[in-house]
Amino acid sequence: MKAAFKKTLLSAATSIALAGVAVHAVAADTIKIAMAGPVSGPVAQYGDMQFIGAKMAIKRINDAGGVDGRQLEGVVFDDACEPKQAVAVANRIVNEGIRFVVGHLCSGSTQPASDIYEDEGVMMITPASTSPAITERGYEMIFRTIGLDNMQGPVAADYIIHHAKPERVAVIHDKQQYGEGIATAVRQGLEEAGVDVVMFEGITAGDKDFSGLISKMAREKVDFVYYGGYHPELGLILRQSRDAGFDAQFMGPEGVGNPDITAIAGDASEGLLVTLPPSFDEDPRNADLVKAFKANDEDPSGPFVMPAYAAVQVMADGIEGADSTDPYDVAEYLRSHTFDTPIGQVAFDEKGDLKSFRFVVYNWHKDGSKTPAN
């Protein structure tokens, strides 16, 4: 009896092992693209935007015959937007032999992960990380299909100076690479124009109680608040400000612009100003693509959906154009060519940044919709 059981176990184990080999053999024909971003954690919504964009691109490229006859295969990796986990994910991607990465999402996790990709010769295109520091290290394999904080900051500062015209501004951030970076850029823009920035303070991401900060802003008679960070904290700040009777105008970067801020802040989210990439889904050239998203019951309006689509597309075009799956050849090809993508004409500079990218100021509404502010 015992021996028979052992035998069954052994054969089961063997067949599992063989199955693994078989899958591997079939998969060797495809070109794997890692999609790294938050599947879990407080900002998983943005991960979804990235994944639906990238998956759609992979599907459409495959349906059109793939890249040089080879199919693309997307593999999702969860970094939860934590720098530590991002490093673990990057190592796993390298170990699994994947040479192309779309991601990561949060600048704080893109930064450490990109060190590994650069060292190991893996090509990475982030559709969402806006921190300038990422491409400032002279790396060869790191690209992005989104603008930079030093493009976004001035747009926000410009709007504040010429349209909002506040008297006393508070700039608050969450002490993370993305939030503090953009808050610093905005403060700099404002101070150069002579606007009075009376407070510049950091909060702790994950905090729930901002009553102390709000009382302080009320005492400083702040009439405009710029927040650099993500929506969970700003949502609570808005909600608690409303309860405390503090009614300054709030503004934030694209990290706060998603429907969840409305879920958290409720009516207090009405009139919030947000700088976002332009609504690519409203561009008539993308009507066909938008229809494909809607047919899948997916929302193409998120700020990172189309940049993620574009990231996959330039990767595929690069592999085809360079006629090589060696990431170094592809990177070389990306730097010297222009690509036509849903986010417009894409061309990269020496650092791997887009040569041009536009941000637009939107008015956020309490039903989760947005309208251009000027």
Added chain:
Amino acid sequence: MSESLLYFFQQVINGLTVGSTYALIAIGYTMVYGIIGMINFAHGEIYMIGTYVTFIVVTALASMGIEFLPVVLVTALAISMLVAGSYGYAIERVAYRPVRGSKRLIALISAIGMSIFLQNYMRLAQGPRDLAMPGLISGGWDLSGEGPLALSLSYMQAIIFIATLVSMGALTWFISRSRTGRACRACAQDQGMTSLLGINTNKVIAITFVIGAMLAAVAGFLLGLYYGVVNPMIGFIAGLKAFTAAVLGGIGSIPGAMLGGLILGVTENMTAAYFSTEYKDVVAFTLLCLILLFKPSGILGKPEVEKI
């Protein structure tokens, strides 16, 4: 009152509100430590579960068309205490009782494992995202002055104070006057002797866990209503702060947990108010270090004689 005085009192109120909630969670740490001498690191997760249950009950009642506020609040509180209490019991039974006789480190590791398990279990059951609930109780009183600079106390803040004081009062009465409370104190002094005198120590310890969990559920309920947001990770920071409060006040002492919570809350807010929000955790933990250096047993804690 002058503006700066109003500001000062406003920050005291803000600090006391946060502090009360630290205190409520801290009680659970301190009770368990007082009786079996271990840190229940899964306690913050019970608080998180309490908040989730509150959200679920409020949403369920709303979908059934029941929106009469007192009914909603009492039902939500009762059910979340009940559910959290059963989690408290189950955790003790599964993760702590089997390792109680062994070294302290083993129980500690078991507790950390439990905490990680509960976080991920809730993540799978309820999804990783922030869930939000509209505020049920809004508004408040302007105590002095008017406009955004007024000294104001919101209804929710008042409810948090009162609920904390009532829970503390009830707990103190329970521990000092009731039969089971006496058994708890006896267990804290000498478990072996208590057992010899015919008291079921296993039962007493289980009751301690259930009560601690129920208080965490009260905190989860109150903070769920106050902040209106929950995700599976909120238990970690809340637990850390509450643990700090318990150590600050003197771990094992119930009034100490209350005092520690309030001091921690007010210190944090005063730092944010007069210095910078960035440094509020730095100052809070520096305070903890100083207390531990000069009075290692905490403010109200008694120096412990090592039992051999």
